[in-house]
Amino acid sequence: MTNWRAVIIGFLVATVLSVVGVVVPGIGQLVAVLFGGFVAGYLAGGGLASGFWHGLLAGAFGGLVGGTLIALIVAISGWAAGPIGGLFSGVAGLGILFVALAISFVMALESAIAGAVGGVLNPNPRR
Structure with missing residues (x-):
């Protein structure tokens, strides 16, 4: 069973550190x-498999939410240039969304491996 509290906390940790990572190089x-x-x-x-699953969800959730927000901002901001600008920014927004999906796949795999390590270090599930 998925522990959504752990997934949301992992997502929030990744989000906060990503914001800090923009400001602090390295x-x-x-x-x-x-x-x-x-x-x-x-x-x-809960062990290796549980940690892998929860890390995978936290990483995928972070990538999808971030990519979707960026794609929406680009798509909406083009309407300032009129209908043609809206059309071009909408296409650009879709392209950004597809790139974000690919990046979220990589982020999810990386997060899943780290989650598996975390799950092994804490074999007892917390509720």
């Missing part, structure tokens, strides 16, 4: 996803 967004996945796996506990 941390980076991919390292932030590692920490978020680890936290999700550790909080969920």
